[in-house]
Amino acid sequence: MKSKYFLFVWMLGVFCFALLYPIPFIPALGDKARVLYFHVPTAWVTVLAFLLSMVYSVQYLRKKDILYDYKAASAAGLGLLFCILATVTGAVWAKFNWGAFWNWDPRQTSIFLLLLIYGAYFALRSATESEETRAKLSSVYAVLAFITVPFFMFILPRIVESLHPDPIINESGKINMDRSMLMIFIASLAGFTWLFIWMLRIKIRLAKIELSELD
Amino acid sequence: MDALYSFLERNSYYVVLIITLIIWLGLFLYMLSVDKKLKKIEKEHEV
Numbered sequence: 306m307k308s309k310y311f312l313f314v315w316m317l318g319v320f321c322f323a324l325l326y327p328i329p330f331i332p333a334l335g336d337k338a339r340v341l342y343f344h345v346p347t348a349w350v351t352v353l354a355f356l357l358s359m360v361y362s363v364q365y366l367r368k369k370d371i372l373y374d375y376k377a378a379s380a381a382g383l384g385l386l387f388c389i390l391a392t393v394t395g396a397v398w399a400k401f402n403w404g405a406f407w408n409w410d411p412r413q414t415s416i417f418l419l420l421l422i423y424g425a426y427f428a429l430r431s432a433t434e435s436e437e438t439r440a441k442l443s444s445v446y447a448v449l450a451f452i453t454v455p456f457f458m459f460i461l462p463r464i465v466e467s468l469h470p471d472p473i474i475n476e477s478g479k480i481n482m483d484r485s486m487l488m489i490f491i492a493s494l495a496g497f498t499w500l501f502i503w504m505l506r507i508k509i510r511l512a513k514i515e516l517s518e519l520d
Numbered sequence: 521m522d523a524l525y526s527f528l529e530r531n532s533y534y535v536v537l538i539i540t541l542i543i544w545l546g547l548f549l550y551m552l553s554v555d556k557k558l559k560k561i562e563k564e565h566e567v
Contacts, residue, residue, distance in 0.1 A: 309555070313548050320544060324537045503551065510558055517565055 309503065316496045322489045329483050333402070334470065340398045341470075342490055346497035347391040348416075352458055354384030354501065355423070359451035362444035374440035375512035377447055378430060383504055385423045392416050403468060412469040415457035422450050 323342035331338045361377035364370075395413065396406040407413060426446055433439035462469060482490070528535050 309552065313544075316544055316548075317541065320540050321537065324533055324540065503555075507551070507554060507558060510562065514558075514561060514565055 312496065312499050312503070315492070316500070319489065319493045319496050323493060326485060326489060328486055337398060337402055338470075338486075340394060341486075342493045344391060344394040344398065345490070346494045347387045347394060348458070349494060350497050350501045351384050351388040351391055351419075352454060353498065354380045354387060354505075355451055355454050357505070358384060358447050362447035365440060365444045366448075371436065371440055372513065372516060374444060375516065376509055377444060378427075379508035379512055380505060381423060381426055381447060383501060383508065385420070385427070387501070388416065388420055388423065392420065408468070410469055411465040411467045412462050415461050419454065419457050422453060426450060 319342070323339055328336070328338060358377045358380040361373045361380060365373035365377060392413075395416070399408060399410075399413070400406045403410075426443060429446055430439055430443050433442055
């Protein structure tokens, strides 16, 4: 329980530093660069959640334990939530930097496709009545869906011309960021990851109750 | 109060900070209440 209060204080600190700590002048971005403290961690958690969904799906296919299917769906659900957050925060930033909320930039297109792919995962789940068939189908789908994630999140934006600012690890494989900004960014990344783990554990506990009700 | 208002009007950063902190506080309290409710249900069900 105490760790949750520590998370609360940690994120309070992150928010204060993210908004108030001076950052160096960045051409064409200025103070709008601060969005990276919130936008990038949501995208990171999206990848982490989809990865976990794939891992749980593989475990379901190996062990045929229905709890793994529930875990995979919980992780994918949170991944979708954070993916929507990354899309919305990116769109708001784009309005003030590019002049429009949506520009079909390669980054925006790729995250939109990811939303569709994982939206289809839940459509597939709700379209199948039998629990076992649903678990099997969606596990295979989750594994196949994750194959597209590295391509859309990491490869495509690096090989196509984009207006999006350089990724944190740029084309030359180096981190090109001011030291203090990097520290706040890592703190935010850790906080968001922690928050995600807490949310996932709650969803898994709920799934366990749901399963015990079914038995 | 007027002094605070004019300060916030001149430093809009703090307005954004206050809004962000309110959202975080709300989210955190919601998560905490869900966690507590869940613990209670878990005890009832002995999961």
